[in-house]
Ligand code: FES
């Protein structure tokens with residue numbers, strides 16, 4: 001637990017807890033069922049349906065969001081553990097203009113049905129951050145050198161995000177285009 | 183490649199809904215804000231065959247927030263005889279494991295999920311049979327195969343022709359159950375108001391879903407509205423009303439509140455359909471030059487005890503290659519399993535795997551290049567019907583693909599190319615898919631400000647149909663695209679058929695063009711060409727025109743080329759290159775067309791190497807029923823993948839001149855890969871998928 005702080009305070013009944021959650025820069029004081037996942041809290045309580053439920057088991061990546069800047073599968077996180085934490089979802093990326101990854105996904109047709117797309121985009125943002133910190137992946141040849149963002153690196157690092165429409169080649173192109181314009 | 187387009191058709195254009203999809207604004211079926219909403223959770227049967235003796239809902243109902251538990255004893259009644267698979271919660275009979283036998287409705291998702299586990303159901307079970315085999319005593323000859331092809335065909339004297347052939351191939355190919363697994367599960371929000379039913383549903387065609395719901399709930403069609411604005415993929419599995427929408431509508435009626443119900447990922451393995459496993463024997467008899475004299479394709483697959491679905495795997499062979507003596511047959515067996523259904527190119531996809539593999543075996547047996555073998559056996563007319571093809575450019579696809587891929591000078595010897603630890607091979611396969619069209623209605627409205635709105639209940643499941651129809655409409659109206667708005671995905675719009683069978687764009691653009699033409703005629707007749715203040719609308723149906731189409735063989739064609747690398751020690755297979763060339767009529771939007779083609783090709787690769795439904799016959803269910811154990815291709819599996827198309831004009835198709843591209847990409851791909859695996863290793867895999875153990879059983883040639 002972060003900072004040894006106890007997360008989530010029991011609410012009036014045994015079923016739920018109160019917590020403060022910042023989502024896309026907006027603070028929320030929530031009383032949530034202890035069984036509620038972050039994904040269901042976003043979709044069913046906060047009306048943020050951009051994050052998708054593809055499997056509810058951490059197996060598809062559709063629900064990927066950024067938790068304190070790092071990518072997580074929100075279906076695997078119980079909301080009650082997140083008191084005081086900060087979440088960014090696909091709805092929080094664009095300002096007046098599209099976020100570069102979003103614009104690149106449109107420009108390179110990096111999706112078809114679009115259901116995996118919010119997860120792909122959030123995951124890509126987290127992934128690019130990992131690369132910029134030189135975190136190695138399974139295909140990184142030299143663990144001591146700076147990571148170079150090759151196609152193989154992108155493919156490996158994005159393989160937790162399934163796309164049944166198989167927009168993969170265009171996803172790789174879009175991510176690299178967005179990364180090079182950063 | 184061809185002359186630059188004059189209008190919008192033929193131009194690259196990003197998807198109209200692209201911005202909504204990348205910002206999360208696009209709403210899918212269970213994402214609409216609804217007051218007072220409740221949550222439904224489907225409960226699957228834990229018996230494979232038998233009857234429900236007793237449902238004890240008390241433990242579930244005792245959970246806070248649980249509103250009701252529906253089952254056959256208390257659910258609202260449905261009209262019998264509409265569809266056995268959709269006659270849900272009506273009878274105690276259990277026909278397969280996983281069949282939905284109850285639904286929990288609760289105030290929250292959490293309560294619904296937990297309560298679903300607490301519903302206690304006792305069964306009286308009977309012995310079951312769930313494994314497909316060519317020796318199954320229950321095999322029978324269906325009256326037709328999907329959707330309405332003759333079961334068997336025969337021309338000439340196959341047995342005599344095969345016996346007399348200089349070179350013979352006789353091989354049996356097996357494909358496992360494949361599961362569609364769209365990323366968005368089947369999901370529905372249902373609500374009733376004043377006897378009317380409104381559903382937001384994830385499907386591939388809300389006009390037919392509307393019709394089915396109206397029948398099931400004994401309502402006039404106008405009392406049912408089905409909205410499917412954005413759909414997270416379907417690949418055939420949402421081509422018809424499925425359990426989710428029926429359960430949600432039942433539950434909403436029962437609790438008299440709106441219900442959101444999404445199937446879980448695990449529940450998508452069975453009750454919504456799957457690609458039937460097949461056993462296919464292919465026999466080819468040819469002369470020493472590889473000219474086929476006799477061809478026979480016998481296909482076996484399974485169906486359920488509820489509904490007959492006969493995968494038309496041998497139909498592909500009826501029109502693909504020449505040969506004077508021909509026979510195709512289909513047999514099925516009713517097992518205690520869920521009903522199989524459409525999965526991307528039903529019939530053609532598994533059928534092409536078998537025939538295009540056998541062609542490769544014939545090429546090897548004759549010592550002829552497999553591209554050349556296919557060119558030699560390209561028929562001048564449809565080999566069964568004797569009718570000329572409206573256009574047939576298989577040979578052009580093969581030649582263009584061979585040139586792009588660098589096929590010339592290929593050494594055919596299997597198992598001799600080594601690059602470090604990798605055995606390297608290349609493979610080819612042909613592909614074809616019927617170019618069909620169905621009747622549709624569409625409306626076009628002119629507004630006084632010079633803008634237009636075109637409406638049709640087409641469904642965009644990710645194909646790019648919305649954008650393509652908008653481009654087609656602009657050209658038909660002869661105005662710039664920015665003056666045209668398009669509306670799709672709502673049964674309140676003019677009725678249209680499913681996004682399936684690769685006939686969506688062909689059928690819908692036909693109606694859109696006729697509506698726009700009709701509107702232009704009306705505008706020309708309008709006094710001074712002025713549009714009245716309340717606009718001018720023309721609505722048309724293409725029913726008569728489509729019915730009047732000449733019965734000619736119409737097909738799209740393609741050729742797949744690929745390189746594979748097989749790890750000599752582990753048997754790991756990589757596909758560093760996959761290249762397809764297609765002849766599919768006109769291409770409306772190259773951007774979305776390319777995405778569809780590479781999507782189909784990738785799913786074909788996934789079929790060849792990764793996917794396999796593993797059935798446990800003790801329970802009659804697939805063991806690997808989630809995305810951790812049922813493997814679909816991921817980003818790291820897809821290296822270089824290219825799709826090209828040839829310019830093709832075919833006046834016998836439809837006004838837009840399109841053939842449909844949703845399925846051709848998956849036809850033949852798996853054979854190209856297994857053929858390349860053979861070229862790399864000398865091992866011929868005749869039962870998909872190509873797993874490591876199958877390559878290691880017989881050590882690859884070193
Ligand atoms: S929904 Fe979370 S990983 Fe699939």
Ligand code: FES
Nearest residue numbers: 112114163164165
């Ligand atoms: S775009 Fe459909 S699943 Fe990725």
